[in-house]
Amino acid sequence: MVITLNNRQEEFDGDSITVQEMLDAKRFTFRMRIVKVNGRFIRKEEYITQVIKDGDEVQMLYLMSGG
Amino acid sequence: MNFTDISNHLGRFTVGIAGAGGLGSNCALALARSGIGRLVIADFDVIDRSNLNRQFYFADQVGMKKTEALRMNLDRIGSNTRVDAFNIMLNPGNISTIFKDCQIIIEAFDRADMKEMLAETVLTLWPGRPLIMGSGMAGYGMSETLKVRDLGDNLYVCGDEQTEISDDLPPMAPRVGIVASMQANLAIELLMKME
Numbered sequence: 662m663v664i665t666l667n668n669r670q671e672e673f674d675g676d677s678i679t680v681q682e683m684l685d686a687k688r689f690t691f692r693m694r695i696v697k698v699n700g701r702f703i704r705k706e707e708y709i710t711q712v713i714k715d716g717d718e719v720q721m722l723y724l725m726s727g728g
Numbered sequence: 729m730n731f732t733d734i735s736n737h738l739g740r741f742t743v744g745i746a747g748a749g750g751l752g753s754n755c756a757l758a759l760a761r762s763g764i765g766r767l768v769i770a771d772f773d774v775i776d777r778s779n780l781n782r783q784f785y786f787a788d789q790v791g792m793k794k795t796e797a798l799r800m801n802l803d804r805i806g807s808n809t810r811v812d813a814f815n816i817m818l819n820p821g822n823i824s825t826i827f828k829d830c831q832i833i834i835e836a837f838d839r840a841d842m843k844e845m846l847a848e849t850v851l852t853l854w855p856g857r858p859l860i861m862g863s864g865m866a867g868y869g870m871s872e873t874l875k876v877r878d879l880g881d882n883l884y885v886c887g888d889e890q891t892e893i894s895d896d897l898p899p900m901a902p903r904v905g906i907v908a909s910m911q912a913n914l915a916i917e918l919l920m921k922m923e
Contacts (some may be wrong), residue, residue, distance in 0.1 A: 702851035727797040727893040728838040
């Protein structure tokens with residue numbers, strides 16, 4: 662399946678994955694982040710239940726200290 | 729539209745700023761000069777000498793509450809902006825009351841965990857309300873890496889989204905100031921489209 666991750670096409674195996682599986686597959690380990698799927702903000706406790714399917718749009722924002 | 733028309737339009741709106749450090753103090757400065765009607769600013773910190781390398785405070789204000797000093801400094805600009813400054817540590821409970829009437833909220837913290845807490849709270853309380861984050865502005869140079877990204881549904885981030893502060897990558901006036909100005913500039917752009 663193909664999703665749009667931060668405006669770029671990304672391919673993953675299978676028909677669907679959870680947010681947590683996507684983070685693991687991409688080795689995104691940085692802890693402070695915001696994830697949106699199709700415009701909806703996904704809370705951390707939803708990472709293991711929220712499913713991402715073919716054609717979905719995922720936006721991810723890393724939060725860096727400094728300001 | 730001339731400047732008077734623009735500032736008259738901006739005078740009808742309230743912008744919330746979470747944090748009065750490098751981002752918040754300089755963003756507030758740009759918005760007050762532009763004629764924003766009201767700024768709601770929250771911070772719990774006092775001014776440390778190390779803040780003077782980038783924050784809109786002065787040597788004789790070291791030890792003062794940031795909210796108090798910022799209100800004084802903004803008043804000296806002589807714009808019509810009303811400044812409501814809260815000396816408080818923001819949490820999910822008080823964010824919902826302090827920023828309730830703000831048309832736009834600007835995240836201006838330094839700590840990543842506070843940035844995340846604010847974003848989670850605002851996106852849950854008011855999905856679709858403009859939220860302008862700052863992420864990645866440490867060090868110097870590399871002006872071309874600083875940008876605005878639109879994440880959809882009125883969530884924006886200003887910065888390079890990469891550089892995190894450390895001993896070798898300190899926050900400094902130019903890059904923090906650029907990002908603070910980007911946040912103010914985007915807020916004005918969004919407000920000018922609002923009725």
